[in-house]
Amino acid sequence: MAQTSERKSKLLGSGDILVSFEFFPPKTEKMEETLWSSITRLAPLGPEFVSVTYGAGGSTRERTHATVTRLLKETPLKPAAHLTCVDATKEEVDAVAKTYWDEGVRHIVALRGDPAQGTGAKYEPYPGGYKNAADLVAGLKAIADFEISVAGYPEKHPESPSIEADIENLKAKVDAGADRIITQFGFDNTHFLRFIERARAAGIWVPISPGIVPIHNFKQVAGFAKRAGASVPSWLARRFEGLEDDSATSHLVGAAVATEQVMDLVDEGIKKFHFYTLNRADLVYAICHLLGLRSVRTANADAA
Template sequence: MTTPLLDTDARSKLRISFEFFPPKSPDGETGLIETARELASFQPDFVSVTYGAGGSTKEPSLRTVDRLIHEAGIADTAAHLTCVGASREDVDRVVDQFVDCGVQRFVALRGDGDGGVGSPYQPHPGGYINAADLVSGLRKKGDFDISVSAYPEKHPQSADVDADIDMLKRKVDNGAARAITQFFFDNDDFERYLNNVRAAGITIPILPGILPVHNLSQVSKFAGMCGARIPDRLRETLGPLDDRPDERTRVATMLAAQQVADLFERGVHEFHFYTMNRSTMVGAVCDLVGFQRHSVPVRQTA
């Protein structure tokens, strides 16, 4: 058995959460429930389910959230929510639908423009203007636990870092309880960002978004769209392993675990994993770091 990267005392301080996206098929839904049950053994603080711009995945998101709560038994399931392409009334109705499913947690996001990631954003007439406005609307509707996004390398559409942090402060002032960052691979970028956030008087938890590299070319594409940087050392390490998938997975798993362990040594105790709806690699990373697994009761579906 591999010795965890963190010792017993360190492991007792770790907290974790996971992100999923709505599957596109019944088989995918079944697979996701199995994945969620597997990762539930780490006793996450919460899990979250993404939501397409303009409600493009509204029904799949609602169904996924409902199944995670009632079949996988993860009561602390957070629903992502965006304000793109929808009026305030439409967004508020979706909030009510999530609440009817048992949701008390939301991840409030502006969302990408109608043209997809990287396209210009235009507020919907009569809609929430941005994520800060959406947080305010959610806070008026109920005593929800609200998370928001953060960008260690700056949001690609922000004028500069100061404007980016100012927007985060507005979201916090309106009621956000924590921020979850875009994925990144250089911990110096995160530490620099966190120092700037704290200097601006923002005290909420900032959870680093961790993305184990299942596929380097796919992750590079994601990074290009959202303004994240792939360090040369990562490309040089994983690039030559494209034709050796088993070794690539082993090395990528260790790199992600080392990233988490290094962040812990820098004072970070809470982590958010982008799972890509897979449990094997994320679970292996968590095991390497030393996150504790616990038995999960088997739930019978109706």
């Protein structure tokens, strides 16, 4: 890690860092209000793009589409729609992709996807469907010149037999046409930095953005991490000890932990970050402010 006197993160200004935000489509009217409140709060920070997730088995297909369409029509943001291979034929996936293109969506996050049956179910390619993410990327590039992001796993995908096999799979996605890698979130930067080294050694040179999840609820996020194959360091668990019923302090600790993580990555030369917002703007906005990002409205006012 860089010495304090040399810390790049202490010198950050507007324009030094690029961020992107991930949201999930709302299930209820109240969740809809929370989502758009978060989007309104974060949009002035000028993210590179914002992505909208897609449930297992395409369970949120219509809600994902509705959210992406509204983002395109009502905001200046660049929306990226998630697409998966699960429970759909190639023709069905292609039809969704063509609709997105016709509506003006140019960015897709292409994922294999999780089985609709949920945790523990074994993934099987859908009859007549894309067999994996690399196959999906190639199919999307054949339809139109989409900008395509794919997933990377610093601690390997839970189903991969080895780290080496995981990197081979990642290279297949890039060779198929992927333009960017967004990693699964993690809390130990060592894993991310080693992942970068392995990817570059394998000839993978597209941009790689670390996934960052600010912790609002430690138990919930730890559960997400377990299912995704991301480790939860013991030191991290200790920082949240005794805060189960103290959300205010838990949020302060969560902000401190995420800020420490991103600042350390900045000191290692990382300049792009992808935030899994969980449809919450508060911690993400604060961390972005510390990264040097400023509201477009504020910047314009200062210039005036």
